[in-house]
Amino acid sequence: MRHIAIVGSGPAGYYTAEAALKQWKDDVRVDIFDSSPVPFGLIRTGVAPDHQSIKSVARRYETTALSDNVHFVGNVMVGRDISIDELRDLYDAVVLATGAPNDRKLGLPGEDLPNVFGSAAFVGWYNGHPQFAEIHPDFSHDTAVIVGNGNVALDVARILAKSGEEFEGSDIVAHALSALEGAHIRRIVILGRRGPHQVTMTPKELGELARLARACPRVDPADLPPLAQDAALDAGMRKTMGHLRSFAMAGGSANDNADEGADEGATIVCPDRDIAIEFDFFAAPRAILGTDRVEGVEVERTRLVDGKAVGTGETYHIPAGIVIACIGYQTSRIPDVPYDEQGGRFANVEGRIKPGLYCVGWARRGPTGTIGTNRPDGFAIVERIDADLGPAGGTGKPGRPGFEALAETRGIDFVKFTEWQKIDEAEVANARHGAPREKFVEVDRMIAKAHPSVQDS
Helix, strand or coil: CEEEEEECCCHHHHHHHHHHHHHHHHHEEEEEECCCCCCCCHHHHCCCCCCHHHHCCHHHHHHHHCCCCEEEEECCCECCCECHHHHHHHCCEEEECCCCCEECCCCCCCCCCCCEEEHHHHHHHHHCCHHHCCCCCCCCCCEEEEECCCHHHHHHHHHHHCCHHHHCCCCCCHHHHHHHHCCCCCEEEEECCCCHHHCCCCHHHHHHHCCCCCEEEEECHHHCCCHHHHHHCCHHHHHHHHHHHHHHHHCCCCCHHHHCCHHHCCCCCCCCCCEEEEEECCEEEEEEEECCCEEEEEEEEEEEECCEEEEEEEEEEEECCEEEECCCEECCCCCCCCEECCCCEECCECCEEECCEEECCHHHHCCCCCHHHHHHHHHHHHHHHHHHHCCCCCCCCCCHHHHHHHHHHHCCCCECHHHHHHHHHHHHHCCCCCCCCCCCCCHHHHHHHHCHHHHHC
């Protein structure tokens, strides 16, 4: 019998568990550990609350989770409640699938001012992550600046721009919805160091900006490259450029670059919209301005040299009351696990960290790829583990019974999947009208729902 421990219950973790079941069938026991009492990782706290169709992938993970050979072990922090070496003593293989939940720093003066947030914190706030439920963003200023040119930047801009009615059907948490409904933001500036051809935004997410009820996306036509240059792009990027060109037309000063190619993105008409979403390309932030809180951003104009953004020396200021940096993520460090500082991930060779210890997903690759990218990654790491274990399979380690004995000794109050289902039922029952659930944002309340008899005693 093989005993496998997976640390992290997001997509990478559950795809790895699925692969283990297919590889070894009844000859494997998989325990999926998570520091949270609830499973599914970024599906719950990273995917935008108005993207419910993406969140539905959790139903696939639930099928794996309910297998007799797979157990969820929530509310257990590896490195605090149990060490990596202890897990390695208990299991034949330990797979780190912890993702990349920490923000990369801007590295700019002033980034520690109040009301400057990384996207992990800000997205966690509106998604109900307990770690970020109390950050209290201030939306009293009329301008927000978002740094970054990827899909997370689009998510943040869209959430800031939506009206209360547009959150119908989403699972945005109540404290965030209330704060956003009272926001005074009328201008959202998205800064990108390079140009339109270098964005990592996808056409679907860009297209959503065109359908907002009270906001209008805008691009300066002068920032667009000649239309003929779009021909060298792949099909997805051509669609992305079609949207950006249509946004330039919406600004009311369309030129030859903007009014052609509109078939790739619907023409946007923005009469009497309350909020402008401005794409500011060739713009690198150099400092966050302010004394007691953020008051603006100093920006330097850039130009492309061999594909890299190079400063021109021309600077300007954008007055702003909130800044959100969407520039990437890093994997959390775990004691006694080698770490790649530059990559922001665990140091590994094709997923192997050291004997018996592996990593998968963003913890292996860094924060790249989609949710689906983690599936082949999970299957590949299981094949590697199978080769390392050899035909004998298990090594006689105790697996879950050994962990449960240790947990009882230490008083670790872990949460099983069936207990998570009690939390799930309570969140669904507490949902406001039109919402799928109202998430608990305090761990204590989650535990109270998971273990009601313990709380009552």
